[in-house]
Amino acid sequence: QRTLQGIDGPKAYPIIGSAHLLLGSEERSFSVVCALYSKYDKIFQIRLGPKNFLGLSDPDLIQEVLHSPSCQNKAFFYRFLEVDYGLISSRYVDWKVYRKMLNPAFNQRILISFISIFSRAAERMVKRMAEEEKQGHVFDLLHYTTQSTMEMVCASSLKSDIMDDPKTMGICSDFEKITSIMGSRVLNVLLHSDLLFALTPRYWELQKLTQRLRDTFSPIFLKRRAELQQQRAELEDETDDYRKPMVFLDQLLNMQRNSAELSIEEIECHLYTILGAGTETTASQVAYILLLLAMHPEVQERVWEEIRFVYDTDAQEITYETLTRQLYLEQVIKESLRLFPVAPVIGRETTEPMSLGGYTIPAGVTLLINIFHMHRRKDLWGEGADSFDPDRFDPLIYKSQKQHPCSFFPFGGGPRNCIGYRYSMFAMKTMVTQVLRRYKLSTPLTLDSTQRLSFAVTLKLSVGHMIKIEPRHT
Ligand code: HEM
Numbered sequence: 001q002r003t004l005q006g007i008d009g010p011k012a013y014p015i016i017g018s019a020h021l022l023l024g025s026e027e028r029s030f031s032v033v034c035a036l037y038s039k040y041d042k043i044f045q046i047r048l049g050p051k052n053f054l055g056l057s058d059p060d061l062i063q064e065v066l067h068s069p070s071c072q073n074k075a076f077f078y079r080f081l082e083v084d085y086g087l088i089s090s091r092y093v094d095w096k097v098y099r100k101m102l103n104p105a106f107n108q109r110i111l112i113s114f115i116s117i118f119s120r121a122a123e124r125m126v127k128r129m130a131e132e133e134k135q136g137h138v139f140d141l142l143h144y145t146t147q148s149t150m151e152m153v154c155a156s157s158l159k160s161d162i163m164d165d166p167k168t169m170g171i172c173s174d175f176e177k178i179t180s181i182m183g184s185r186v187l188n189v190l191l192h193s194d195l196l197f198a199l200t201p202r203y204w205e206l207q208k209l210t211q212r213l214r215d216t217f218s219p220i221f222l223k224r225r226a227e228l229q230q231q232r233a234e235l236e237d238e239t240d241d242y243r244k245p246m247v248f249l250d251q252l253l254n255m256q257r258n259s260a261e262l263s264i265e266e267i268e269c270h271l272y273t274i275l276g277a278g279t280e281t282t283a284s285q286v287a288y289i290l291l292l293l294a295m296h297p298e299v300q301e302r303v304w305e306e307i308r309f310v311y312d313t314d315a316q317e318i319t320y321e322t323l324t325r326q327l328y329l330e331q332v333i334k335e336s337l338r339l340f341p342v343a344p345v346i347g348r349e350t351t352e353p354m355s356l357g358g359y360t361i362p363a364g365v366t367l368l369i370n371i372f373h374m375h376r377r378k379d380l381w382g383e384g385a386d387s388f389d390p391d392r393f394d395p396l397i398y399k400s401q402k403q404h405p406c407s408f409f410p411f412g413g414g415p416r417n418c419i420g421y422r423y424s425m426f427a428m429k430t431m432v433t434q435v436l437r438r439y440k441l442s443t444p445l446t447l448d449s450t451q452r453l454s455f456a457v458t459l460k461l462s463v464g465h466m467i468k469i470e471p472r473h474t
Pocket residue numbers: 074087088089099153273274277278279281282285341342343346347410411412413415416417418419420421423424
């Protein structure tokens with residue numbers, strides 16, 4: 001067995017290691033990181049300040065890491081998200097308890113009950129876009145998809161009629177700023193130190209925003225807890241209507257651990273995690289999907305034909321049954337997730353020494369997995385890896401090619417995969433369907449012009465998701 005010292009990597013200098021490579025814009029840092037994954041076969045080592053990182057670019061090694069009990073703790077930078085007890089960043093021992101408790105909150109029946117919320121929020125988004133249609137100019141979609149997924153996730157997490165409360169919805173947009181500040185710490189080695197970060201204006205901005213969020217949401221939690229307690233005291237049976245959304249807050253308030261209710265702090269942590277993990281990811285992914293459709297009119301036409309086939313009229317309600325019949329749209333979404341996985345880099349930390357690819361890796365090493373890089377590798381996806389071809393995901397073709405599980409894993413893998421995977425698939429299908437029912441999309445951008453990407457927790461497109469819409473006449 002070889003040791004860590006034997007693993008190749010870029011030259012490291014005293015104190016800074018290779019941190020100089022990541023100086024400059026976030027865009028530049030992301031392209032440097034991706035170039036390292038292309039340069040080194042299977043595994044490489046990089047030291048940034050005092051921290052040692054291992055980059056993995058081999059599908060078998062990644063598969064091993066995602067499933068090994070020796071590395072189920074998250075990398076140190078997840079702590080920047082400041083939700084220590086939420087699923088995303090909690091320690092493996094705590095996570096096991098939380099995930100078991102929360103899995104039922106994402107079961108099929110509950111997700112189906114959310115479809116009416118998704119549909120309503122998407123319809124509101126389409127109406128807001130009408131202004132852009134009138135102007136007839138090119139605009140950035142992300143602004144619209146972000147507000148819409150905020151509405152969806154807030155309505156399915158807190159209370160289903162929250163969209164009618166402009167004050168609460170206003171505060172939801174603070175979330176965008178919060179995640180952007182947290183994300184900016186990841187690639188900036190200097191800001192890894194809590195002490196240095198606390199000296200920056202961003203830290204104070206973050207404190208202000210999180211306090212405002214708490215001040216708005218805490219009364220909702222407390223009020224709802226009192227209501228549920230009262231209902232239980234009155235032994236009032238909830239109507240068992242499967243169409244009634246069962247919001248996450250109610251489920252968390254009803255959960256028991258060792259026969260005790262969860263504390264308000266724990267509930268807050270779980271809800272903020274769901275809000276944080278669910279909004280920006282889904283919003284950016286839908287923006288990428290719609291942009292790709294705008295770039296590829298023939299694919300857009302096929303999605304539109306499928307909509308016409310599945311829905312008898314323009315006004316027909318979107319339901320679980322209609323969404324599951326939109327199979328080509330599902331291929332389009334998967335291909336968009338392949339080219340632009342919005343959670344492009346994930347990290348784990350070894351909790352005990354482990355053997356990996358013929359090396360002995362000590363405890364406490366950060367392992368970096370670059371999903372974006374794996375999704376674009378030519379040896380896994382062929383010479384056309386960078387092109388948009390939803391037919392790759394035609395179930396017959398995909399199955400026959402026997403793709404490695406780690407050649408396509410936009411929702412992560414192993415036990416700590418994305419709990420919101422099916423939630424987001426329903427939400428994304430609903431949003432794309434509502435937009436295409438009403439508008440035809442075009443864009444001045446081409447796939448070549450989308451190479452300038454960066455990473456601040458989610459994958460950012462420097463040129464923006466610029467599209468133009470015109471009404472679709474049926
Ligand atoms: C396109 C949309 C989405 C993508 C691409 C995505 C991607 C991911 C990925 C890659 C992970 C694994 C992170 C890691 O290994 O460190 C993850 C975890 C997670 N995601 Fe998502 N996600 C999406 C939407 C959502 C939604 C809508 C929700 C909630 C409503 C959600 C909640 C979570 C949570 C709670 C975790 C942590 C799971 C755990 O550790 O048990 N995600 N997501």
